[in-house]
Amino acid sequence: MIMQRRQAVTIKGVRDGLLITLSEGSWEELRPALLQTMEERLGFLKGARVALDVGDHLVHAAELGALRDQFSEWGITLYAVISRSPVTEQNAQALGLATRLSTPRPERTIRPLESHLQGENAILVQRTVRSGFKVSHHGHIVILGDVNPGGEVLAGGNVLVWGKLKGSVHAGMDGNEQAVICALELDPTSVRIAGFPVTLPPRKGKSEPQMVRIEEGRAIVETWKSKK
Amino acid sequence: MTASVITFTSGKGGVGKTTTTANVAVALALLGKKVVCIDGDIGLRNLDLVLGLENRIVYDVVDVVEGRCRLRQAMIRDKRLPELYLIPAAQTRDKNALSPSDMVRLCDELRPEFDFICIDSPAGIERGFRNAIAPADQVVVVTNPEVSAVRDADRVVGLVEAEEKGPARLILNRVNPAMVKRNEMLSPEDVLELLAIDLLGIVPEDENVIISTNRGQPIALNGKTRAGEAFHNIARRLNGENVPLMKLDDRQDFFSKLARMMRSGGS
Numbered sequence: 332m333i334m335q336r337r338q339a340v341t342i343k344g345v346r347d348g349l350l351i352t353l354s355e356g357s358w359e360e361l362r363p364a365l366l367q368t369m370e371e372r373l374g375f376l377k378g379a380r381v382a383l384d385v386g387d388h389l390v391h392a393a394e395l396g397a398l399r400d401q402f403s404e405w406g407i408t409l410y411a412v413i414s415r416s417p418v419t420e421q422n423a424q425a426l427g428l429a430t431r432l433s434t435p436r437p438e439r440t441i442r443p444l445e446s447h448l449q450g451e452n453a454i455l456v457q458r459t460v461r462s463g464f465k466v467s468h469h470g471h472i473v474i475l476g477d478v479n480p481g482g483e484v485l486a487g488g489n490v491l492v493w494g495k496l497k498g499s500v501h502a503g504m505d506g507n508e509q510a511v512i513c514a515l516e517l518d519p520t521s522v523r524i525a526g527f528p529v530t531l532p533p534r535k536g537k538s539e540p541q542m543v544r545i546e547e548g549r550a551i552v553e554t555w556k557s558k559k
Numbered sequence: 560m561t562a563s564v565i566t567f568t569s570g571k572g573g574v575g576k577t578t579t580t581a582n583v584a585v586a587l588a589l590l591g592k593k594v595v596c597i598d599g600d601i602g603l604r605n606l607d608l609v610l611g612l613e614n615r616i617v618y619d620v621v622d623v624v625e626g627r628c629r630l631r632q633a634m635i636r637d638k639r640l641p642e643l644y645l646i647p648a649a650q651t652r653d654k655n656a657l658s659p660s661d662m663v664r665l666c667d668e669l670r671p672e673f674d675f676i677c678i679d680s681p682a683g684i685e686r687g688f689r690n691a692i693a694p695a696d697q698v699v700v701v702t703n704p705e706v707s708a709v710r711d712a713d714r715v716v717g718l719v720e721a722e723e724k725g726p727a728r729l730i731l732n733r734v735n736p737a738m739v740k741r742n743e744m745l746s747p748e749d750v751l752e753l754l755a756i757d758l759l760g761i762v763p764e765d766e767n768v769i770i771s772t773n774r775g776q777p778i779a780l781n782g783k784t785r786a787g788e789a790f791h792n793i794a795r796r797l798n799g800e801n802v803p804l805m806k807l808d809d810r811q812d813f814f815s816k817l818a819r820m821m822r823s824g825g826s
């Protein structure tokens with residue numbers, strides 16, 4: 332008898348808890364076999380989330396409810412009832428139980444999101460570059476301060492000055508003709524981009540943030556205006 | 560008592576460091592402060608002349624450092640004032656006769672007995688400059704409103720920053736309001752905009768400075784002159800008082816804009 336019971340009820344681990352499967356046979360026999368097996372193995376089952384596979388058996392809602400209550404008295408959560416019988420399935424759903432084991436999803440590979448932008452190498456200089464001082468870097472240079480007359484900035488990439496640019500500056504010094512120079516106020520003593528001396532048009536009116544670049548050897552100076 | 564060490568420096572020569580050191584020291588002494596001046600311009604000593612103490616020199620700062628005399632013996636007291644002393648420079652030596660650590664040691668010895676130690680730095684940014692700023696608690700950069708002087712002042716401000724001697728403060732010397740008005744001279748606003756440091760004071764161009772210097776009677780000592788008044792105001796600001804900028808021009812608005820550039824607290 333015991334052997335039979337053991338075969339009638341099998342327990343295995345699944346992704347979301349334990350799956351208890353009942354074999355073929357009459358529900359009247361299986362039900363007590365189920366309860367007995369569980370009672371014997373309470374030490375193991377306590378605290379578990381359990382899905383119950385009742386096969387073809389038609390199980391009434393009242394019976395499912397009673398099982399669920401009995402399980403919960405033992406500290407076991409019945410979360411799903413699986414059945415090939417559509418009636419049993421419906422009954423289970425009426426009780427708010429799941430009727431399907433969640434299929435184990437393949438491990439999601441975490442790719443960097445498209446919205447994560449890659450930057451380039453830059454250094455930040457948080458001071459004014461005064462006369463006789465020099466900043467040089469093969470990447471970009473960001474200066475939080477002014478570049479005073481007599482101060483020098485040499486960058487392999489772009490130069491961005493959050494302040495007044497009054498000294499001398501060389502962007503793209505390693506030959507990068509795409510390099511640009513931006514400053515809140517652009518009034519430099521000398522400008523070079525990729526080795527080419529750049530002559531700026533005389534400044535007129537009040538100073539505004541500007542960007543300098545070269546296009547076919549010509550200097551292009553654009554004034555930044557906030558778009559409203 | 561623990562003295563505050565103030566170094567007056569400029570980068571460019573001839574802008575008025577010695578004149579400023581002497582007059583600020585005199586004005587501080589007139590405020591009742593105990594003051595000692597150190598002439599840091601070894602080989603080109605001047606401060607003794609401007610203070611009118613030249614003929615009382617026996618020992619100098621190099622003698623002290625090299626142990627030929629005690630510190631006391633090299634200190635000349637200015638008899639016109641209660642507590643003003645001068646430690647003169649050596650005339651026959653060069654700047655390498657002193658090291659920055661000599662200056663630090665010397666000032667540490669003087670500190671307990673004084674309120675202010677005023678150091679006159681030589682021009683330039685070499686050894687003499689480094690000697691002068693090594694012991695400084697505060698650095699005052701003196702400049703004229705001339706493009707080349709301002710450029711050098713900017714360099715010195717950067718070096719002072721690099722030495723982590725705190726932000727230097729500015730004295731703008733020899734300002735001629737009439738020339739500024741005619742756009743023939745950089746305005747104080749122009750200079751401050753470039754240097755971006757706190758303004759300690761503006762001293763007008765004043766021929767009385769030259770006259771008094773030639774007599775060895777610092778202009779801050781006697782009478783009411785515009786430059787003398789400017790030095791007194793600077794001394795009071797160094798002493799922690801909040802003194803508004805004086806008007807250098809008859810027209811009201813001239814320095815009113817500058818008043819706003821002065822930090823509250825007068826510094």
Ligand SMILES: Nc1ncnc2c1ncn2[C@@H]1O[C@H](COP(=O)(O)OP(=O)(O)OP(=O)(O)O)[C@@H](O)[C@H]1O
Nearest residue numbers: 572573574575576577578682733763764765768769
């Ligand atoms: N406010 C002023 N008005 C008129 N003349 C001045 C003024 N300040 C300084 N001078 C004159 O300028 C000259 C140079 O001044 P001073 O010797 O103080 O400069 P310095 O910076 O110490 O020079 P050095 O770098 O050679 O040590 C002197 O003749 C002095 O009298």
Ligand SMILES: [Mg+2]
Nearest residue numbers: 576577600605
């Ligand atoms: Mg001098």
